[in-house]
Amino acid sequence: MKPDNGNDTITALSTPEGKGAIGVIRMSGPDAIRITCKLLPSLDLSIAKSHTLHFGTVKDGMEIVDEAVVGLFRSPSSFTGEDVVEISCHGSHFIISKVMSLLIKYGARTARPGEFTLRAFLNGKYDLTQAEAISDLIAAETEAAHQIAVKQMRGGFSGDLKNIRQKLIEYASLLELELDFGEEDVQFANRKELKEQLQDIISDINRLTDSFRLGNVMKRGVSAVIAGRPNAGKSTLLNALLNEQKAIVSDIPGTTRDAIESTLVIEGIAFRLTDTAGIRDTTDYLEKLGVEMTMQTIEQAHIVIYLWDAAEITTEEAERDIEKIGKNGNVKIIRVANKMDLKPIMGDTGDAIPVSAKKGEGIGKLKEQLKKMVLDLNYKEESTVVTNARHYEALVNANDFLKKGLEGLESNHSGELVSSDIRSALYYIGLITGEVTTDDLLANIFGRFCIGK
Amino acid sequence: MKPDNGNDTITALSTPEGKGAIGVIRMSGPDAIRITCKLLPSLDLSIAKSHTLHFGTVKDGMEIVDEAVVGLFRSPSSFTGEDVVEISCHGSHFIISKVMSLLIKYGARTARPGEFTLRAFLNGKYDLTQAEAISDLIAAETEAAHQIAVKQMRGGFSGDLKNIRQKLIEYASLLELELDFGEEDVQFANRKELKEQLQDIISDINRLTDSFRLGNVMKRGVSAVIAGRPNAGKSTLLNALLNEQKAIVSDIPGTTRDAIESTLVIEGIAFRLTDTAGIRDTTDYLEKLGVEMTMQTIEQAHIVIYLWDAAEITTEEAERDIEKIGKNGNVKIIRVANKMDLKPIMGDTGDAIPVSAKKGEGIGKLKEQLKKMVLDLNYKEESTVVTNARHYEALVNANDFLKKGLEGLESNHSGELVSSDIRSALYYIGLITGEVTTDDLLANIFGRFCIGK
Numbered sequence A, B: 001m002k003p004d005n006g007n008d009t010i011t012a013l014s015t016p017e018g019k020g021a022i023g024v025i026r027m028s029g030p031d032a033i034r035i036t037c038k039l040l041p042s043l044d045l046s047i048a049k050s051h052t053l054h055f056g057t058v059k060d061g062m063e064i065v066d067e068a069v070v071g072l073f074r075s076p077s078s079f080t081g082e083d084v085v086e087i088s089c090h091g092s093h094f095i096i097s098k099v100m101s102l103l104i105k106y107g108a109r110t111a112r113p114g115e116f117t118l119r120a121f122l123n124g125k126y127d128l129t130q131a132e133a134i135s136d137l138i139a140a141e142t143e144a145a146h147q148i149a150v151k152q153m154r155g156g157f158s159g160d161l162k163n164i165r166q167k168l169i170e171y172a173s174l175l176e177l178e179l180d181f182g183e184e185d186v187q188f189a190n191r192k193e194l195k196e197q198l199q200d201i202i203s204d205i206n207r208l209t210d211s212f213r214l215g216n217v218m219k220r221g222v223s224a225v226i227a228g229r230p231n232a233g234k235s236t237l238l239n240a241l242l243n244e245q246k247a248i249v250s251d252i253p254g255t256t257r258d259a260i261e262s263t264l265v266i267e268g269i270a271f272r273l274t275d276t277a278g279i280r281d282t283t284d285y286l287e288k289l290g291v292e293m294t295m296q297t298i299e300q301a302h303i304v305i306y307l308w309d310a311a312e313i314t315t316e317e318a319e320r321d322i323e324k325i326g327k328n329g330n331v332k333i334i335r336v337a338n339k340m341d342l343k344p345i346m347g348d349t350g351d352a353i354p355v356s357a358k359k360g361e362g363i364g365k366l367k368e369q370l371k372k373m374v375l376d377l378n379y380k381e382e383s384t385v386v387t388n389a390r391h392y393e394a395l396v397n398a399n400d401f402l403k404k405g406l407e408g409l410e411s412n413h414s415g416e417l418v419s420s421d422i423r424s425a426l427y428y429i430g431l432i433t434g435e436v437t438t439d440d441l442l443a444n445i446f447g448r449f450c451i452g453k
Helices: A032-039 A093-105 A115-122 A128-139 A143-153 A154-179 A192-218 A234-243 A289-300 A315-326 A363-377 A389-410 A416-434 A439-446 B033-037 B092-107 B115-122 B128-139 B143-153 B154-182 B191-220 B236-244 B287-298 B315-326 B365-374 B387-410 B414-435 B440-447
Strands: A010-013 A020-028 A052-060 A064-071 A084-091 A220-226 A248-252 A260-266 A269-275 A303-309 A332-338 B010-013 B020-028 B050-062 B062-072 B084-090 B222-227 B248-253 B260-266 B269-275 B303-309 B333-338
Touching: A010 A093, A010 A115, A020 A032, A020 A093, A020 A115, A020 A416, A032 A064, A032 A084, A032 A093, A052 A093, A052 B062, A064 A303, A064 B050, A064 B062, A084 A093, A084 B128, A093 B143, A115 A128, A115 A439, A128 A143, A128 A416, A128 A439, A128 B084, A143 A192, A143 A269, A143 A363, A143 B062, A143 B092, A154 A192, A154 A416, A154 B115, A192 A332, A192 A389, A192 B191, A220 A234, A220 A289, A220 A363, A234 A260, A234 A269, A234 A303, A234 A363, A260 A363, A269 A363, A289 B092, A303 A315, A303 A363, A315 A332, A315 B128, A332 A363, A363 B236, A389 A416, A389 A439, A416 B020, B010 B154, B020 B033, B020 B092, B020 B115, B033 B062, B033 B084, B033 B092, B062 B092, B084 B092, B115 B128, B115 B440, B128 B143, B128 B154, B128 B303, B128 B414, B143 B191, B143 B269, B154 B191, B154 B414, B191 B269, B222 B236, B222 B287, B222 B365, B236 B260, B236 B269, B236 B333, B236 B365, B260 B365, B260 B440, B269 B365, B303 B315, B303 B365, B333 B365, B387 B414
Parallel strands: A220 A269, A220 A303, A303 A332, B222 B269, B222 B303, B303 B333
Antiparallel strands: A010 A020, A020 A084, A052 A064, A052 B050, A064 A084, A248 A260, A260 A269, B010 B020, B020 B084, B050 B062, B062 B084, B248 B260, B260 B269
């Protein structure tokens, strides 16, 4: 997708497909108003004010297609910044296809995914992070993902970056000013202060990149794998977790896999629970090929709920299993001793959470523990959280250059070199908000949007 | 459903469920504007004009839920005649649920299916036939069904009925006026003229009731059954009919059955094609229980395409089968001689359409014939077509009373009796447009609507 110059008029159905009372067709561009007047010949919108609604009859020649309400937004007071018209017609597939084909006949073209938002960006209505947040907002399925997207759409993240950017531009400019007086060996930028300030910015960016782990969790949910030997009661535990009240249970299609995962929402955070095949009960089970898939799932998980049958195996045996799991990546492990209702159990269960999955006992404690592990990621309501891998990557790159600049200052490199590092960092920060863009970048970002947005 | 007094404020999602760029939540009632201002505290709509659009922030306490555009329609210039607000928010399930729950918290209640249109009717915005047409319009899947619904929504049918109604009221009044002068034996209504006029109205209503067969066809499509002995090539013919270009092929869930029917659209008319089990090739096959289901399907069909293998059975044999089918109801039969590409064939195929389903030969002719059978129903673009069983029934009842009145005139019955018959006819006509209503009738009509309309 090449961002075009906005000289043409685009249109798309902005409401979901399917039968409904109404469907809304959006149109944006210089010809939006003229085309609307052809569609509804009874309307003369040429002198109509922005932000007004008009009732009219959609006609195709002599034939009446529908009665519709037209919402008019004049440039620049619209979502895209261009003239925008929203046509609410009756929500039948037949009518919507007909209206769309008439709009195209009169000179509009079908909008590509995200093209309305792309135009909003190109016209300076939103920066890139805000535009991306709109897509996140539509996709948000939990309170946490929703809140983070709203904050980003309203410019929270952009504000943080703007501050950093302004400071860096100032430092680079000061250093570059020295070059003009190169012969005279002046230093406008106090090196000690500059070091401290760069150090502060590096810390700020570190805080942002650190938040990415949490951001990912809030946006995509926490992947929690229930692992353990066969017959440990894993599926029973899964059911017990999902059936407990106050938790929303839903099946959402996985984004990276075709499998359907069970989702448990605890206080706005989605936990994607995966029940795994039992890890086989042999001394050298980890070597066996058949367990590899379970181990891979564990490696990709945030949390492993390791469950054992406390009436069958000892805590020591369980710990040996856990140790092997722990070797794979930096997953967090929650120990759960199951079947505590059976007597006798195999000795002390240590700091494991005692449960009876069958009787639903101890499940509340397990949920508390799940929640706590997310809160441990240090989420503070007011602070910015990075949720987007593209932003994360650019921040890491920016910080690498800032660290290089800081090293340069410490080694008394020339202001020219340090300024060049700062400019490189600025380039990466500019990529995030869209001060710097490429066609590929825009195509990549807006191509993921839904049509009509 | 009891039609309420409209004192409360109702709300519903008016766009289809699912993810989309936007979702539109509609609210109607005396509190619609007040509730909207609670939802978007940044907006003050108290003095905003009707037919205006407002951008604002949806908040739940301190928490920002979304940015939304609010369309305002003030009573009486709205769809329902009440104050109406349409809130366009981002189309995520999460946001829409949240906004709906806030609206309910602030005093709205969830609208029942069709309740917005019910209010439009109760407030005199539409008569009943127009309100019913809105539901038909949303359901329309073909050009013919769509055109007929548009015409009805815009009052075409209502206009016809209004004319009839006015004339009948005039006649009844004249007859009733005579009663006041009972002693004097005056006749304000010329009996000869009155007979002629009643006869004209009876003809008009007959024309309307006659159109119901066509109306049904245009609205619901023509049910066409492909019947014949096993191996006559029925499924091949079905495929040949469906694959031919220029015809839209679609699978629509049947309304009266769970089965999925294949639909073929020829010039705006939907043909619901059903492939049946082969009628067994025995002399007394009609008696066999196993064929009963096929025969039932045939009985309910408008058209039977009777297909035989011209290389295997003679036209006389085929005619014997057809005779038995023809006994069942007044279905129209199209004779098709298949496998005409094979030689030799069993003699003259009479007036059957010769085809080779396998080679796709003769299929065009069969389609022409299908189309012709619909056109034979005498559809004229400008004339009103009755599509609704409720209207049909009321028209038949009205005409029964008018015929009784006419008979009374011919038998020189008293003006009082004739007038009473005319009043009864008026009652039934009033039921159609809604001058006469009952709670049950309204519940029955609007309960079939989708939510949000």
